Amino acid sequence: MKETNYPLVDNLVKMIEGNDKVTVKSVTVQNKPIYIIYIKTIADVDHIREFILKPLLDMKAKSKPSIVENLPLNDLAKIEQSDQILKKIFNGFTLIIEDADIYAVNTSKFSLRSVQEPVTEVTLRGARDGFIESLEKNISLLRMHLRTNDLTFQEFTIGQKAFTNVSVAYLEGAANPELIKEVVKRVDNIDTDYIPDGGIIEQLIEKNSNSLFPEVHETERPTKVANALIEGRVAIFIDGSPSVLIAPATLNSLFHSTDDYNFKWIPASFIRLLRYFAAFISVMLPAMYISLISFHQGLIPTDLAFSISKTREGVPIPSFMEALLMEITIEVLREAGVRLPKPIGPAVSIVGAIVLGEAAVTAGIVSPLMVIVVAFAAICSFTVADYGLSLALRTLRFFMLLSAAFLGIYGLLLASFIVSIHLIRLKSFSTPYLEPFAPYFHKRWKDSLIRYKFNKRGGQSE
Amino acid sequence: MSDLKQLSGLQLIVVFISAMIGVGIIIMPRSLADAVDAPDLWLSIIWGFLLIGLFSMIIVQLVSRYPGQTFFEISTIITGKYIGFLLNVCYILYTLIVSAYILRVTSGIIKNHLLDTTPLSVVIGGFLIVSTYLITNGAGDIVRFFQLYFPVMMFMFIALCLLSLKDVDINNLRPVFGEGIMPTFQGIKITFFSFLGFEFLLIFSKVLGKRSPNKLRAGMWISLGLTAIIYIVFHALSLGILGLEELKQITFPTVEMAKSIEFQGFFFERFEILFLVGWLITAFTSFSAYYYAMWTGVRQTFRTKSKLFVWMVAAFIFGAALYPTGMTEVFQYSRLINYASAIAIILFPALLLLISLIRRQSYAK
Numbered sequence: 001m002k003e004t005n006y007p008l009v010d011n012l013v014k015m016i017e018g019n020d021k022v023t024v025k026s027v028t029v030q031n032k033p034i035y036i037i038y039i040k041t042i043a044d045v046d047h048i049r050e051f052i053l054k055p056l057l058d059m060k061a062k063s064k065p066s067i068v069e070n071l072p073l074n075d076l077a078k079i080e081q082s083d084q085i086l087k088k089i090f091n092g093f094t095l096i097i098e099d100a101d102i103y104a105v106n107t108s109k110f111s112l113r114s115v116q117e118p119v120t121e122v123t124l125r126g127a128r129d130g131f132i133e134s135l136e137k138n139i140s141l142l143r144m145h146l147r148t149n150d151l152t153f154q155e156f157t158i159g160q161k162a163f164t165n166v167s168v169a170y171l172e173g174a175a176n177p178e179l180i181k182e183v184v185k186r187v188d189n190i191d192t193d194y195i196p197d198g199g200i201i202e203q204l205i206e207k208n209s210n211s212l213f214p215e216v217h218e219t220e221r222p223t224k225v226a227n228a229l230i231e232g233r234v235a236i237f238i239d240g241s242p243s244v245l246i247a248p249a250t251l252n253s254l255f256h257s258t259d260d261y262n263f264k265w266i267p268a269s270f271i272r273l274l275r276y277f278a279a280f281i282s283v284m285l286p287a288m289y290i291s292l293i294s295f296h297q298g299l300i301p302t303d304l305a306f307s308i309s310k311t312r313e314g315v316p317i318p319s320f321m322e323a324l325l326m327e328i329t330i331e332v333l334r335e336a337g338v339r340l341p342k343p344i345g346p347a348v349s350i351v352g353a354i355v356l357g358e359a360a361v362t363a364g365i366v367s368p369l370m371v372i373v374v375a376f377a378a379i380c381s382f383t384v385a386d387y388g389l390s391l392a393l394r395t396l397r398f399f400m401l402l403s404a405a406f407l408g409i410y411g412l413l414l415a416s417f418i419v420s421i422h423l424i425r426l427k428s429f430s431t432p433y434l435e436p437f438a439p440y441f442h443k444r445w446k447d448s449l450i451r452y453k454f455n456k457r458g459g460q461s462e
Numbered sequence: 463m464s465d466l467k468q469l470s471g472l473q474l475i476v477v478f479i480s481a482m483i484g485v486g487i488i489i490m491p492r493s494l495a496d497a498v499d500a501p502d503l504w505l506s507i508i509w510g511f512l513l514i515g516l517f518s519m520i521i522v523q524l525v526s527r528y529p530g531q532t533f534f535e536i537s538t539i540i541t542g543k544y545i546g547f548l549l550n551v552c553y554i555l556y557t558l559i560v561s562a563y564i565l566r567v568t569s570g571i572i573k574n575h576l577l578d579t580t581p582l583s584v585v586i587g588g589f590l591i592v593s594t595y596l597i598t599n600g601a602g603d604i605v606r607f608f609q610l611y612f613p614v615m616m617f618m619f620i621a622l623c624l625l626s627l628k629d630v631d632i633n634n635l636r637p638v639f640g641e642g643i644m645p646t647f648q649g650i651k652i653t654f655f656s657f658l659g660f661e662f663l664l665i666f667s668k669v670l671g672k673r674s675p676n677k678l679r680a681g682m683w684i685s686l687g688l689t690a691i692i693y694i695v696f697h698a699l700s701l702g703i704l705g706l707e708e709l710k711q712i713t714f715p716t717v718e719m720a721k722s723i724e725f726q727g728f729f730f731e732r733f734e735i736l737f738l739v740g741w742l743i744t745a746f747t748s749f750s751a752y753y754y755a756m757w758t759g760v761r762q763t764f765r766t767k768s769k770l771f772v773w774m775v776a777a778f779i780f781g782a783a784l785y786p787t788g789m790t791e792v793f794q795y796s797r798l799i800n801y802a803s804a805i806a807i808i809l810f811p812a813l814l815l816l817i818s819l820i821r822r823q824s825y826a827k
Contacts, residue, residue: 295576295577296576296735299732299734299735300732301732407577407580407584407588408576408577409576409735409738410576410577410585410588410742411588413739413742413743414588414589414592417592417596417746418592418595420607420610420611421592421595421596421603421607424603424606424607424610425603434610437609437610438606438607438609438610439609440472440473440609
C-alpha cells in the first residue's frame with residue numbers, strides 16, 4: 001500500500017495492515033485529499049460509489065467548512081475515540097478522512113439469509129417470522145412487533161480477539177431497574193476472546209453453571225421477545241446469532257408457549273396443564289416403574305402384577321438395566337435424528353421405533369411394558385417447548401432412574417426433594433426460579449399452571 | 463443466607479402445620495387407644511389442643527418481647543452468659559433427641575413397608591443428607607420447601623380420607639362419653655405431645671419480623687386448630703375402619719387403614735403408597751424443622767459461622783437415631799422424650815418469660 005501524505009491515514013492503514021481486503025481510496029476535492037477506507041467484503045460498494053464517491057467528485061464549493069459534511073448521507077458520524085475506528089470498520093462502516101477528522105458511515109452489507117420461520121420453535125397461530133444472523137435486522141424485526149417509544153437498547157462490544165456486538169433491550173418503565181442493572185453488569189463483565197453464539201453468552205452470564213436448568217430463555221421468535229419485554233423482562237441480542245436470550249427465566253415461564261395466549265383460555269389452560277403433567281411423567285415414569293417392579297411388587301394391583309411378570313418372563317437382565325438400556329437407546333435415537341440431514345431424520349426414528357423396539361421385544365431382551373413406559377416418557381418429554389429445559393429434564397430422568405434403582409419409591413421421593421430444594425435455591429437474575437409457586441405469589445398465579453382469561457383492557461398482569 | 467425477611471400469615475400457618483404433623487399421625491392412634499380405651503378417644507385431641515394452645519401463648523408472649531431473636535439469643539439476654547449457655551445446651555440436646563426420634567421412627571416405617579432389605583443406616587443417611595441440603599441455606603429455603611410440598615401432602619391426605627370414607631363403620635365410633643369424660647382426659651398426655659413442633663416458633667421468631675403479637679396468636683391458634691382437625695379426622699377414620707380393639711394391636715394403624723382401602727377398577731388398588739408418600743413428606747418437614755433448630759442452636763451458642771459444622775450436627779443425629787436396637791426400644795424412649803419436651807417447651811419458656819417480666823426487659827417497640 002502506498003504511503004500517503006497524511007500520518008493519520010498511514011497509522012490507520014498500519015493498524016489494519018496485513019489485511020488485504022481493506023480498500024483505501026483517495027479523492028482530491030478542492031485541492032484537499034480525502035481518504036475513504038472500507039472493507040470490500042462487508043461494505044456495500046455500490047452504495048459507497050453512489051453516495052460517497054460520486055458526490056465527492058461532483059462537489060462544488062459550498063458554504064460549510066467541511067467537505068465531508070456536505071455529503072448526502074444520513075448517518076454520518078464523527079469518530080472521537082480511536083478505539084472506535086477498528087470496530088467501525090469491521091462492522092462494515094466506511095471511514096472518510098478529511099484533514100484530522102475521521103467520519104464513519106454505515107455502509108455494511110453482510111451476506112444474510114432471509115427471514116424464515118424458526119425451525120426449533122413451532123407455533124400454530126401467530127406471527128411466523130424468526131430472527132436471523134444480523135443484529136440490525138433482528139432489532140428491526142422486534143421493532144415491527146413492538147412499536148413503542150419505551151424500547152431501549154444498550155450496546156456492547158464483547159471479545160478480545162474478535163469482537164461481537166451485543167445489545168441489551170428492555171422497555172423503559174416496564175423492566176425493573178435493578179434487573180436491567182444486573183443484566184447490563186453481567187454482560188459488561190464478560191471477558192473472553194470470542195463469542196460465536198448466544199449459547200456461549202448464556203453460559204457466561206449465568207450464575208449457577210452447575211445447575212441443569214437454564215437461567216435464560218432462548219428464542220428465535222420476535223413475538224416472544226416482544227411479549228417478554230412487555231412483561232418487564234430483558235432481552236439480549238447477539239450479532240451473528242438468531243437466538244435472542246431473555247432474562248430472567250423461571251420454571252413456570254419455560255413451560256409457556258406463545259400459542260397459550262393465542263387460543264381461548266380454557267382450552268389453552270388445559271393444554272398447559274397437560275404440558276406440566278407430561279413433563280412430570282417424562283421425568284418420573286420410568287423411575288416409578290422400576291421402583292414398583294424391583295422393590296414394591298406388593299403395591300402393584302394383583303392382576304397387573306401377573307401380567308407384568310408374564311411379560312418379563314425370559315428377560316435375562318434386571319429391570320433397572322433393562323430400563324437404562326432402553327433409555328440410552330432412545331437418547332441415541334433422538335441425538336441421531338437431530339444430527340442427521342432432514343430427509344434421513346425420520347428414517348432413523350422408523351428404524352429405531354419399529355425395527356429395534358419390535359425386534360428387542362420379540363427377541364426377549366426387553367419386556368413390552370418397559371418399551372411402552374420408556375416410549376411414553378420420551379413422547380411426554382417432547383411436549384416441553386424450551387430445548388434447554390427439555391435437556392435438563394432428560395438428564396434428570398437418569399438421576400431419578402438411578403435413585404429409584406437404589407432405594408425404590410423412597411429414593412425417588414428423596415431425589416425429588418433434592419431437585420425441589422435445588423430449584424428453590426436457584427435464582428435467575430435475582431428472580432426465584434420457582435416463582436410464583438415457592439415463594440407463593442398469589443397474583444402471579446393467573447399466568448402459571450393455568451392461563452386465566454384476559455381482561456377487557458387486554459392485560460393480565462395485575 | 464436466606465433472603466426471607468418476614469413470614470406472611472399463610473406461610474406461618476403452613477410452616478407450623480408442616481412442623482407439627484409428623485410421626486404423631488402414624489403412631490398416635492395406637493398409643494391413644496391404649497391410654498383412653500374408649501371410642502371417643504378423639505376428644506382427647508381437642509383437650510390436648512386447648513392445653514397446648516395455652517402454652518403456646520407463653521412462647522408467643524416471650525418471642526414478641528424480643529423480636530428478631532431466637533430462643534438461643536433470648537436465653538442469653540435474659541439469664542446471662544453462663545446460665546444462658548447451659549439452657550441452650552439443654553435445648554440443643556432436646557432437639558437432638560427429638561430429631562433422632564423422628565428420624566428413627568420414620569426409617570423404621572420405611573424399612574417396614576417399603577425397603578425391607580436395605581440397611582437402616584442407608585435409609586437414615588439418605589434422609590439426613592437431603593435434609594442437610596435443605597437446611598444449610600437458611601430459613602427462607604425451608605419455608606419455601608414447606609410451602610411447595612404443603613399442597614401435595616394435603617392432596618394425599620384428603621384423597622385418602624375421601625377414599626376410605628365408605629369403609630367407615632360408624633358403630634366403631636360410638637358411644638361418645640360412654641365412660642364419662644374422664645378417660646378422654648387421660649389421653650392428654652399422649653395428644654399433648656403430638657403437637658410438638660409448635661415450639662419451632664422459638665427458632666422461627668427470627669423471620670417473624672414486626673408481626674404484632676395478636677396476629678401471631680391468631681396464627682398459632684389457626685395452625686394448631688387445623689392440625690387438630692387433621693388428627694381428629696385420621697383418628698376417626700382409623701377407629702371407624704379398624705375398630706378399637708384392632709387399633710390397640712397394630713403398630714402403625716394409619717398405614718393399616720390406608721392398606722385396607724379397596725377401590726376396584728382403579729390402577730392403584732393399594733393406597734398405602736399414596737399415604738406413605740404424603741406422610742414421608744410431613745416426616746421430612748418436621749424432621750427438617752428440628753434439625754434446623756438444632757443447627758441454629760449450635761451456631762448461635764458456639765458462635766460459629768462455618769457451614770461444615772452442620773455435618774457434625776448430622777453425625778450426632780445419625781448416631782442418636784441408630785442407638786436404639788429395635789422399634790420397641792424406640793417406643794420406650796418416647797416417654798423420656800415426652801418429659802424432655804415438657805421441660806423444653808413449657809418450663810424453659812415459662813421461666814424465661816417470668817424472669818423477663820420481673821426484670822421488665824423488652825426489646826419490642
